[in-house]
Amino acid sequence: MTIKEQFITFKAMNTWVIAGAASLLFLICFFFLFSIYSLFEKEKRAFWFSSLFLFLLIVLCFGFFLVETPLKNWLFGGIFLLMVLDLLFLLFSPLKKAATEIIGEQRKIDERDIIFARFEYEEGSRVYDEYYVRMPQYKKKDDELRRIPDILSPSHIKKDPILLSLAAAEFDFLEHQLTKVSGVESAEKVQQSPPENTRKIKGILKYLGSDLCGICLLNQAYVYSHVGRGPEQYGREIELNHKYAVVFALEMDLGMVASAPSAPVIVETGKKYVEAARISITLADFIRRLGYPARAHIAGSNYLAMLPPLACEAGLGELGRLGILVTSKYGPRARLGLVTTDLPLVVDKTKKFGIQNFCQKCQKCARNCPSQAISCKEKTEENGVLKWVLNREECYRFWRKSGTDCAVCIYVCPYSKPNNSFHNFIRKMTEKSSAAQTLSILGDDFFYGRLPYRKKSPLD
Ligand code: SF4
Ligand code: SF4
Known part of the structure; x- marks a missing residue:
């Protein structure tokens, strides 16, 4: 081999080592x-497993450097090619984001039929009989x-008198807010x-403490047909004609x-519902002061819409899959608030985050649900929508x-991970690539259990 040839080979070899390293x-x-x-998230299993991977990678890196050339170049070159293949696989498996499909007519739901209303009917009462x-x-x-025993009933409170009494106080507070949701708007607009x-x-919603917000037209299919609970007259036909x-x-x-x-968990639920009530009542009042009709809808409950x-x-x-909203930033680990109004606004677009595709492959909530209420099967139609139907009674x-209100499914959902740069990077990847979704589901099971x-x- 001439000196020139040796030089070229040497340079080429070094390139492989640099790329692999x-x-x-x-x-x-x-x-x-x-x-x-x-470590900061106090995820012990993820900490030990990721540290083990870190250690093995460092050992591998030093080990390769100790190996004689040309084997060294082959090893580093192999690592580099493997990485390139992985990246190509991630980048060229673009996600065709599926949407929630509306496949039929959506009837208005009667609030009297929802499970939380049904359990407010006392045996022997007129409402119960009717x-x-x-x-x-x-x-x-x-029956x-x-x-x-009911949630927050005395027999449950005995098990954890401090925390469950705190939750009971929060829900009592909400009960006292139920009549403050509406009012007459100012004459001058x-x-x-x-x-x-x-x-x-x-801007005001953010200032008042909301973490996510959006605006849509008030779809009448999502307005309840009749009042089922709360301070308004039971069985009254609901008319809610706000535009937004x-x-x-x-x-x-x-x-x-x-x-x-x-x-x-139920203390946290109560706390967020109290905050949502404060924000929505304040916002609705503010809008009425601008001269436009507005109504807050708060838990407890006086929701007129879903x-x-x-x-x-x-x-x-x-x-x-778990039957509730999975948000883009916090997964299902969020509570919602609503104000309906006629104040002229600009509506947001419905977005697809790839959550339908992710839930199709991941069944973590269903696997962990203590009552097996979450479907492991394909979506089925309910009221015109193709979805995973929750067994609400179970x-x-x-x-x-x-x-308590359980929330095991909320906790285990991979989307519920903290809203920080590391997890957001993974969230972004799963929005773009089908392979990243599969990898993320496998990784979540491996590192978090x-x-x-x-x-x-x-x-505690
Ligand atoms: S709240 Fe609990 S019981 Fe209900 S679906 Fe979720 S995990 Fe299952
Ligand atoms: S745990 Fe998995 S299947 Fe269940 S809602 Fe979250 S992403 Fe979907």
């Missing part, structure tokens, strides 16, 4: 960040569930353009949710048994 360095940085984030004469198909199952109104409303729905979401504290299905489908239309997220049975363990909350 850079690839390993990228992986080392990734796992270093992963272990640091896991309801089960009209809807006898629910009676047997409902059986009534035998189990403040005139501003729809874009200006929208900018102000979104302003929907917002509040992030639930992951530390509290991670204790699911224990008492801290929040999750409106939140989907306002671009906050998508309906997930879910609610577990709520009554545990004395197929059946994640319950943690102590900050209040």
